[in-house]
Amino acid sequence: MNPTDNNDWDLVIQPEYSWRQNFDPKKIWRYRDLLVLLVKRDLVAVYKQTILGPLWFFIQPLLTTIMFTVVFGNIAKISTGEVPSTVFYMGGLLLWSYFADVVSKTSEAFITNQNLFSKVYFPRIIVPLSMALSNLIKLGIQSLMFAGFFIYYYCQGGISPNATLLLFPVYVLMTALLGLSFGMIISSMTVKYRDLRFLIGFGIELLKFAAPIIYPLSMAGDGTFKWVVLTNPMSSVIESFKYGCFSKGTFDWSHLGYSLLFLIVILFLAIRSFSKIEKKFIDTV
Amino acid sequence: MTNIVLQAENIAKQYRLGEVGTGTLSHDLNRWWARARGKEDPYLKIGDKNDRTVASESDYVWVLKDINFQVRQGDVLGIIGKNGAGKSTLLKVLSQITAPTTGQIKVKGRIAALLEVGTGMHPELTGRENIYLNGSILGMTRREITRKLDDIIDFSGCAKYVDTPVKRYSSGMMVRLGFAVASFLEPEILIVDEVLAVGDAEFQEKAIGRMQDVSSKEGRTVLFVSHNLLSVRNLCKTGLVLDKGHIAYTGTADEAVDYYRGSIFENIAKTDLTERTEARTNEYFTVKNIWFESDAGESGDHFVSGDKVSVCIAYESQLPELRFLSVGLGLYDFQGAMVSDLWNVSAEGYRASYPSTGVIRCTFPRLPLNEGKYSLSIYVTMKNTVAYALANAASFKVTQGDYFGTGVTPQIGKGRVFLEQVWSFN
Numbered sequence: 285m286n287p288t289d290n291n292d293w294d295l296v297i298q299p300e301y302s303w304r305q306n307f308d309p310k311k312i313w314r315y316r317d318l319l320v321l322l323v324k325r326d327l328v329a330v331y332k333q334t335i336l337g338p339l340w341f342f343i344q345p346l347l348t349t350i351m352f353t354v355v356f357g358n359i360a361k362i363s364t365g366e367v368p369s370t371v372f373y374m375g376g377l378l379l380w381s382y383f384a385d386v387v388s389k390t391s392e393a394f395i396t397n398q399n400l401f402s403k404v405y406f407p408r409i410i411v412p413l414s415m416a417l418s419n420l421i422k423l424g425i426q427s428l429m430f431a432g433f434f435i436y437y438y439c440q441g442g443i444s445p446n447a448t449l450l451l452f453p454v455y456v457l458m459t460a461l462l463g464l465s466f467g468m469i470i471s472s473m474t475v476k477y478r479d480l481r482f483l484i485g486f487g488i489e490l491l492k493f494a495a496p497i498i499y500p501l502s503m504a505g506d507g508t509f510k511w512v513v514l515t516n517p518m519s520s521v522i523e524s525f526k527y528g529c530f531s532k533g534t535f536d537w538s539h540l541g542y543s544l545l546f547l548i549v550i551l552f553l554a555i556r557s558f559s560k561i562e563k564k565f566i567d568t569v
Numbered sequence: 570m571t572n573i574v575l576q577a578e579n580i581a582k583q584y585r586l587g588e589v590g591t592g593t594l595s596h597d598l599n600r601w602w603a604r605a606r607g608k609e610d611p612y613l614k615i616g617d618k619n620d621r622t623v624a625s626e627s628d629y630v631w632v633l634k635d636i637n638f639q640v641r642q643g644d645v646l647g648i649i650g651k652n653g654a655g656k657s658t659l660l661k662v663l664s665q666i667t668a669p670t671t672g673q674i675k676v677k678g679r680i681a682a683l684l685e686v687g688t689g690m691h692p693e694l695t696g697r698e699n700i701y702l703n704g705s706i707l708g709m710t711r712r713e714i715t716r717k718l719d720d721i722i723d724f725s726g727c728a729k730y731v732d733t734p735v736k737r738y739s740s741g742m743m744v745r746l747g748f749a750v751a752s753f754l755e756p757e758i759l760i761v762d763e764v765l766a767v768g769d770a771e772f773q774e775k776a777i778g779r780m781q782d783v784s785s786k787e788g789r790t791v792l793f794v795s796h797n798l799l800s801v802r803n804l805c806k807t808g809l810v811l812d813k814g815h816i817a818y819t820g821t822a823d824e825a826v827d828y829y830r831g832s833i834f835e836n837i838a839k840t841d842l843t844e845r846t847e848a849r850t851n852e853y854f855t856v857k858n859i860w861f862e863s864d865a866g867e868s869g870d871h872f873v874s875g876d877k878v879s880v881c882i883a884y885e886s887q888l889p890e891l892r893f894l895s896v897g898l899g900l901y902d903f904q905g906a907m908v909s910d911l912w913n914v915s916a917e918g919y920r921a922s923y924p925s926t927g928v929i930r931c932t933f934p935r936l937p938l939n940e941g942k943y944s945l946s947i948y949v950t951m952k953n954t955v956a957y958a959l960a961n962a963a964s965f966k967v968t969q970g971d972y973f974g975t976g977v978t979p980q981i982g983k984g985r986v987f988l989e990q991v992w993s994f995n
Contacts, residue, residue, distance in 0.1 A: 297665055297674040318705040325691050325702055332693040332734070403688045404706055405665040477594070563668035566661070567584065 306559035312407050322414035327421060341425045345381065349374045356498045365500050367530045371437045374430050375526050376497035379455060382423045383463045383518055384488050389415040390467025391484055394475050394565050401566060408562040412468055416460050423456065434529065448535055449528030455521050462517055462547055465554035472561035491516055496523045501534045514539060517546040572677070573639045574758060574790050575663075579672035580636035582658050582814075583629055632658045633814045636672070640758075640792065640807075645784045647805030647822050648794045649829050652847075654811040656794045657762070660684060663792065664760050678757025681708050685762070687747025692736035696727055696746055699735050703750045717753045724775075725749035745772055752779045758790045759783065763797070780804055798826045798905040830903050830942075845959055854891075854956035856947060858883040859963045862930075870963075872936055873970035874979075874987065879932040880945065884957075891923040897948035898931060899960075903941050908985050937987040939979060940969040 331337045349370060356362045357369035364372040390412040394401065397411055437443050474480045494516045496504070501523045504510040513519050520539035527535040585596075633655045640646050650656050661667045663674060664682030689706040690699045700721055704714040714721075722728050725746045727738070735743060761780070781804060784791050795801050801808060801822055808825025810818040810832075818828040842848070842858050850856075860868045864877040872878050880898060898911040911931055944964040949957040969978050972987045979987065 293675040293677055295676040295680065297662070297669070297676065299668050299671060299673075315705075315708075317709075317711040320711075321702050321705050325694060325698075328698070329691050329693040400689045400706070402661075402666060403685045404682060406706065406708065476597075563665075566667045 301559065301563065303556050303559040306407070306562065307409065307555055312409060312413075315406050315410050318406060319410050319414050319417070322410065323418045323421070326414065326418035338425070341422055342429050345374070345377060345426050345429065348377060348381070352377070352498060362499055363503065364498075365502070365530075365532050367443060367500075367526075367532055368437050371430075371433050371443065372526070372530070373498060374433055375529050376495075376522055378423070378426060378430050379459045379522055379525055380492060380495060380497050380518065381426075382419055382456075383459045384492065385419045385422070386416050386460065386463025387467045387470070387488060388484060389419065390464055391470035391474065391481075393467070393471045394561075395471075395478075395481075398566075409558065412464055412471070412558075415467075416464050420456070420460060443530045445529050446527075446531045448524065451528065452525065455525050458521050458543060458547055459518070461551055462521075462543075465547070465550040468554040468558045469550070472557040472565075475561055475565040491518070495519045496526070496533075500526070500532065514542070517543040517550075519543075572642045574642045574677045575640040575680075575792075576675045577636055577638050577663075577672070578674070580633055580659070580662060580669045580674065581631060581671045582633040582655075582662060582667075583670045584632050585629055631814055633662070633669070636816055638809060638816065638819060640790055642757075642790055643784065643788045644807055645791045645793060645805045645822075647801035647808045647825065648792065648811060649796070649798065649801055649808060649825060650811035650817075653813075655814040656811055659811065660760060660762055660792075660794055676758065679708070680758040680760065681754050681756035682760040683707070683751045683754070683762065684760075685747075686744050686751060690735055690743070690747065693734055695734055696722075696725075696731040696738070699746065700731075700750055703747060704753075707751060707754055708756070709754065713755075721749045721753050724752065724779075741772075748772075748776055752776070752783075755787075756789070758792070760792045761794070763795050777804065798829070802826055802904070826904065830905060842959070842962065845962070848957065848959040848962075849955055850957050851955070853888050854884065854886045854949065854951065856882055856884050856949070856957050856959070856962075859945070859947065861963070861965050870965040871968070872965060873968050874936055874938060874940070875970045875972040875974070876936045877932065877934055878936045878965075879930045880963075882929040882931075882947065883927075884929060884949075885926045888925055890925055891951060892921075893919060893952045894923045895950045896929055896931075897950075899946040899948065901944045901946070901961075902985050903943070908938070908943065935972065936967065937972065938967045939983070939985050939987065940967055940981045941985065942966050 331340055334340065336343065352373040353370050356373070357364065393408075393411045393415065401408065434443070434445075438445075470480060470484060494513055495518050496513060501510075501513065501519070504513045520536070520543045523533055524535050524540055527533040636659065648656055648659065658667075660682065661684075662669045664680070664684065666682070666684075687699075687703060690703050694702065697718075700718065701711065701714055704721075705711065722731055725742075725748070727742050727746050727749075730738060730742065735746070738746070777800065780791065780793070783789050784804075791804075793801065793805055805822035808818075808820060808822040809816060810825050810829045812832065817832070818825055820828070842856060848856075859880070859882050861870055861872070862868050862879045862881055863872065868881075882896070894913070896913045900908045900911060902908050913929075913931070942964060943966075944961050946960040947957060947962045949955070969981055971978050973979075
């Protein structure tokens with residue numbers, strides 16, 4: 285055996301790895317069971333020792349929708365076009381809250397799992413992935429609720445879906461990856477300098493109003509505000525989903541294309557910065 | 570021929586001291602600027618040797634430097650060293666928790682690290698759910714865990730509670746559950762920190778037995794870090810002594826332990842108690858000196874079994890009088906095993922008061938120790954708060970003597986202490 289030949293070894297621990305080595309799919313696949321168990325832990329542990337248990341998955345978005353209906357619909361009287369406001373808000377919030385949850389959860393990935401990460405090694409990407417997946421299940425449950433309301437209003441007449449709704453899985457995937465990318469970038473930036481943490485909640489809230497959730501994109505007018513809204517990569521996803529549901533609003537391939545391009549760039553940046561930080565963070569966190 | 574399964578080449582690890590703040594930002598920018606121009610990291614050239622007792626001149630410190638070693642298959646390597654010698658950092662580098670600053674480690678086979686028992690266990694989940702969670706965190710697959718589930722539950726001794734959330738467990742049960750999972754790990758190389766230091770005696774025995782099985786019967790490689798020199802001697806085949814981030818010695822486990830004990834004894838001789846910065850002390854009480862006196866009142870550190878010897882401790886306090894003074898002296902042999910725990914309270918009870926400054930004398934009318942080197946630790950408390958504590962405060966040598974006055978000297982190395990004994994033959 286020639287000890288200088290690196291090929292003889294199964295593993296070489298070195299100061300730095302390229303991001304390709306860090307995100308080796310084979311390595312991640314080996315930890316799939318851990319991924320599943322972490323997802324299960326997230327889902328099961330949150331609602332243990334509550335009486336309503338998983339029902340809270342329904343109650344939370346329901347309360348938000350009611351709040352929105354009262355505040356924006358009845359008090360501020362912001363027009364939702366011809367679509368009933370309840371189902372309009374619910375539709376907008378569905379993907380948005382998935383995005384917001386994934387961003388806020390994954391952005392804290394290093395800090396909340398500091399203890400775990402300092403004791404045992406596994407590909408760190410597993411943790412953000414598990415967060416995206418457990419929230420995906422939450423999204424699934426909430427989609428069922430939305431479907432219920434949707435069918436109710438459909439039977440009442442006034443809303444009609446169209447074929448673009450079939451793109452829903454694509455929207456979900458885009459939302460998941462956008463949320464993950466934002467979260468991963470923030471998490472790697474907050475490891476050493478935590479200043480940014482204080483801005484995250486505020487930033488997400490701000491971004492929420494720069495997305496067509498409580499208003500249709502057409503309301504944004506044609507001026508600067510429309511461009512601000514369209515710069516938000518989640519806007520086209522949410523607006524397109526709503527168009528698919530209600531056949532009202534905007535469906536523009538160029539808007540979706542922009543979001544997709546944005547996604548590819550930010551995902552690449554996220555993987556680079558996350559892999560750069562994953563080996564060092566335990567010294568700086 | 571046995572193969573090398575782990576090879577560390579020039580491992581070094583640098584840490585920055587102090588808090589993260591604007592100062593680190595300027596260094597980061599500097600570093601980035603150097604890298605942008607294609608130059609070397611300017612902070613890698615500097616850095617002190619890691620001696621925690623001396624205030625550092627630089628902001629950077631080398632916790633590990635020039636670490637080179639090899640481990641062969643089936644070997645059990647014990648890594649020993651003082652607090653701060655770099656043991657934990659080396660473990661973290663080996664287990665990929667943190668990356669080395671320079672150098673590389675080459676590994677053959679699956680490697681798993683056990684730096685803590687029950688890592689990642691969630692208090693709200695049941696014992697069974699946590700076995701799966703903890704096992705998969707340590708790198709087992711679900712199928713593997715299912716196959717071993719009954720054994721794990723059996724080994725942990727928590728069968729009755731396995732469907733109860735672990736937050737209802739006693740801390741001992743948590744540890745046992747965690748260790749049970751870990752001990753059914755089957756990596757080719759296992760890295761173990763001092764996790765054996767937890768749990769009750771019965772469980773510790775079980776744990777050590779399991780570790781021995783892993784290496785001897787199953788032929789796997791174990792890297793074991795411990796303060797407990799006895800368990801290093803018992804478990805390990807080879808040893809490695811770390812001192813201030815460097816490898817001070819490599820050899821068989823026995824040799825390494827002897828070297829380590831020897832270096833401690835050397836240090837004791839060199840340093841004055843007032844310079845021992847690792848001593849724990851409070852503002853009212855301090856120990857100034859410790860020495861040994863023979864029957865003639867001469868101080869020295871070399872005695873013969875059966876001599877009259879006093880341990881003298883000069884102390885000073887700011888209080889007008891001392892009450893409830895408890896002085897404990899731990900007497901240890903060369904291998905670090907405790908020979909006896911000497912305690913004024915158990916030997917004579919409490920006195921009404923003690924002088925505020927003076928010399929404490931603990932006298933052995935006839936020193937009942939066999940030939941060898943011994944060390945003493947001091948542990949002083951007042952009203953149950955620690956006033957002074959220092960391990961390895963002083964050492965002395967004993968040469969063989971006619972303890973029983975029979976003209977027959979006892980055998981060297983057969984036991985450490987002489988017990989008063991009466992024989993009869995009827």
